[in-house]
Amino acid sequence: MNDQARLAEHFARSRGHLRGVAFRMLGSADEADDAVQETWLRACRADSGSVENPAAWLTTITGRVCLDMLRSRGRRREDVTDLTELDMPAPHGETSDPAEEAVLADSVGLALLVVLDTLGPAERAAFVLHDLFAVPFDEIAVIVRRSPAAAKKLASRARSRVRGGAGVPSSGLARQRAVVDAFLAASRTGDLDGLLAVLAPDVVRRADPFALRGQAAAPAQVRGARAVAEETRANIRMARFARIALVNGSVGAVVAPRGRLLFVLEIAVTGDRVTSIDVIGDPARLAGVRLGLPDVPSAAVSTASGPRRLPFPGV
Known part of the structure; x- marks a missing residue:
């Protein structure tokens, strides 16, 4: 078997892994596919015969391709601007199946994709490659x-x-998370009794005009547990x-179809009840929101064996 045939075999075996790396770095199924294709082209142009660990070498090429793509983006990928778009064909220029991309995004973690979008290209590359894929x-x-x-x-x-x-101790975050988890669980199933059980009697829901776009009749502010619960169920x-x-x-939520931020829910919790929900959709306000994850992902692959020394020929 010649070098090209061996490379093709290793590439086919690594394709799924490479696409996973690219999707987490780029947040787009289409761009991930483009990155994997570019990885193959660069690998073909290089001298792969001297590579000791083809899978790691291909991962390194994919990382560099993705970083180049992050740095050269003329504009961000199209954002979902209205929930009615979710059942429509992909926007012009996107060829991936929206349903397939949604499944891929959810398997990665919608919130993780949103938070990764707040990082600079080099930070995102370093975090994804090391913390999620254990690259030395x-x-x-x-x-x-x-x-x-x-x-x-x-x-x-x-x-x-x-x-x-x-901004609060871990014990406080755990209590907040339990309440917000219960609120989101009841919201997803339309459980009115469950919503009433977790909302304070005088809870208030506020929303900016961007968060209410497409809902002409929705008021900027809703007060009272029943009114907020019924709106949430709707x-x-x-x-x-x-x-x-x-x-x-503090613990809140992001609404992120296909991993693309639509708006943020800033949720105040007192005791075991939600006392206020602020829905933020204004891009200027979203830019000032500090987002994070309650649990930081860790690498699925152990690095106990230490760094892998690899040649990086011609790519």
């Missing part, structure tokens, strides 16, 4: 064109941002895209 820092350094120590700092800074800078289709996230250091 000497290999990440090649991709981001920095020293291994600088790559480690990038990942550490990204990890801190992903944690969201929680929006069950929206609730299925809501996921737990840290919002300005």
Whole structure:
């Protein structure tokens, strides 16, 4: 078997893994497919005969391709601007099946994709490759064109941002999360009794005009447990895209169809009840929201064996 045939065999075996890396780095199924294709083209142009670990080498190429794509994006990928778009064909220029992309996004974690979008390209690359795929820092350094120590700092800074800078002790976050989890669970099933059980009698729901777009009759403010519960139950289709996230250091939620941020729910909890819900959809306000995850993902692959020393020929 010649070098090209061996490369094709290794590439076919690694394709699913490479697409997973690319999707987490780019947040788009279409762009992930493009990155995997570019990985193959670059690998074909390189001297693969001297590569000791083809799977790791291909991962390194994919990381560099994705970083280049993140840095050269002329504009962000199309955002979902209205929930009515979710059942429509993909926007012009997107060829992936929206349903397939939704499944892929949900398997990764809708909230994780939203939080990753707040990172800079090099931070995102370092965090995804090291924390999610256990790529050693000497290999990440090649991709981001920095020293291994600088790559480690990038990942550490990204990890801190992903944690969201929680503003309350972990015990308080656990209590908040239990209440918000119960609220979201009841919201997704339209459980009116469940909603009434978790909403304070005088709860208030506020929303900015961007969050209410497409809902002409919806008031900017709704008061009282029953009124908020009934409105929430009426929006069950929206609730299925809501996921737990840290919002300005406290437990709240993001609504992110296909991993694309639509709006943020800032949820105040007192005791075991939700006392207020602020729905933020205004891009200017969203830009000022500090998002994070209650649980920072960890690598699925152990690095106990230490860094892998790889040649990186011609890519």
